[in-house]
Amino acid sequence: MTASSPTILALDFDGVICDGLIEYFEVAWHTYCQIWTPANDTPPDDLALRFYRLRPVIETGWEMPVLIKALVDGIPDEKILQEWLSIAPQILLEDKLQAKEIGVKLDNQRDEWIATDLDSWLSLHRFYPGVVEKIKVTIASAVELFIITTKEGRFVQQLLQKEGVNLPPAVIFGKEVKRPKYEILRELKQQAAEKKVSVWFVEDRLKTLHLVQQQPDLEDVKLFLADWGYNTQTERKAAKDDPRIQLLSLSQFAKDFYAWL
Numbered sequence: 473m474t475a476s477s478p479t480i481l482a483l484d485f486d487g488v489i490c491d492g493l494i495e496y497f498e499v500a501w502h503t504y505c506q507i508w509t510p511a512n513d514t515p516p517d518d519l520a521l522r523f524y525r526l527r528p529v530i531e532t533g534w535e536m537p538v539l540i541k542a543l544v545d546g547i548p549d550e551k552i553l554q555e556w557l558s559i560a561p562q563i564l565l566e567d568k569l570q571a572k573e574i575g576v577k578l579d580n581q582r583d584e585w586i587a588t589d590l591d592s593w594l595s596l597h598r599f600y601p602g603v604v605e606k607i608k609v610t611i612a613s614a615v616e617l618f619i620i621t622t623k624e625g626r627f628v629q630q631l632l633q634k635e636g637v638n639l640p641p642a643v644i645f646g647k648e649v650k651r652p653k654y655e656i657l658r659e660l661k662q663q664a665a666e667k668k669v670s671v672w673f674v675e676d677r678l679k680t681l682h683l684v685q686q687q688p689d690l691e692d693v694k695l696f697l698a699d700w701g702y703n704t705q706t707e708r709k710a711a712k713d714d715p716r717i718q719l720l721s722l723s724q725f726a727k728d729f730y731a732w733l
Contacts, residue, residue, distance in 0.1 A: 477729035478615055478672035478694070480660055484653075485621035485628050487676035487701030489603050492623075493524045495596035499585070500536035503578045507569070508541060515540075522549055528702045529556040531679075534575035538563050553704065586627075597631055600700055602726035604635045611637070615729075618660060620645045620653050620673075654684045657693055670694070672729075674720060676701020678710060681717055696720040696732065 486492045497520050505513050522543055529552060530536055538560050542552055545563075552559060564571060585593050610617050619628055619639070625646025632639055645656045653675070661671050671690075675681050676698040684690055697703065697711040700722040711717045724732050 475670060476733060478670045480616045480618065480664060480669060480671045481610060482618045482620050482657060482660065482671065482673045483607075484675045484677070484680075484698070484701075485619055485623050487703075488674050488698045489599065489607070489619070490631060491598045491600055492596070493527060494520075494598070495593065496527065496536055497523050498596060499578060499582050500540050503574070503581050504537040504540040504544075506577055506581070507537060507574065508544075508567075510544070516544075519543060525549065526552050526556075528704045528707070529553060530702075532571070532575070533578050534571045535560055537574055537578060541567075590630075594627075594631060594634065599631075599635060600722060602722065604632075604637060606726050607632075607637055611639075616643075616664075618643045618645065618656075620656050622647050624648060652683065653680055654687050654690060657684060657690055658687065661690070661693070672696065672732075674698055674725070676703055678703060678707040678717075681711070685716055691716075694718065698722075698725070 483489055500523070501515050501519075504510075519540070523539060526539060526543075526549060530539060535556075539552070539556075541563055542559055543549075547559060563569075564574075582593075607617065617639070621628055621644075623646055625641060625644040625648055628644050628646055629639060629641060645651075649656065653673075657671060657673060661669055664671075671692075672694040673681075673684065674696040678697060681695045681697060684693060684695060695717045697708065697717055697719050699708050699711075699719055703711075708719060711719045718732065720732055
């Protein structure tokens with residue numbers, strides 16, 4: 473392996489391999505209705521598209537129904553993009569709500585859907601163009617592929633199987649491992665038998681890449697920000713200006729690894 477290709481490729485799932493925006497919106501809308509009980513339980517026509525555009529501001533699941541509340545209340549999209557960190561707690565305060573209780577309601581909503589109609593839940597996920605093909609080519613090569621995600625590993629496995637990609641559970645690190653992504657990257661690096669292992673990590677959250685950057689023993693891990701994922705123009709510019717982070721496009725992702733650099 474040369475430096476122009478990895479020995480280990482680690483990929484995030486949501487926002488890199490798979491687009492879960494439709495599912496996020498559906499679960500968030502139902503949770504919003506449960507908490508705020510609107511007169512009409514059909515979402516306004518433009519609400520989903522506005523939610524999709526603003527999805528990058530969300531860090532944790534509980535924020536999704538709160539984002540819908542902000543949009544329904546008429547807070548402008550640009551204001552949400554710029555001031556979300558103060559808007560979300562303000563909504564909680566005004567409505568005497570706890571982030572944790574909203575998170576539980578959201579999880580219960582999703583769990584119930586999965587338990588009663590798994591197929592319809594899985595059907596709301598879309599794979600980004602060319603990504604599945606690239607994964608298949610990578611699996612057939614000498615590169616070791618791993619998925620590190622906050623989605624439950626079993627769902628990642630099921631979604632990939634629907635696309636004809638059969639990955640063993642051992643290479644999927646999901647929500648259930650309850651460890652930061654940088655810790656998993658560290659383990660992968662340590663477990664690699666080769667002394668000169670080259671680890672590449674593709675993620676759509678700039679904050680996650682920054683956490684990897686803060687680990688002195690991971691300074692040789694190549695970091696890529698997927699520009700097609702859940703990130704903003706400001707974050708993409710910050711990645712472009714950061715010498716340690718490579719901004720990666722979907723068309724580059726589909727090509728040979730040397731085209732990524």
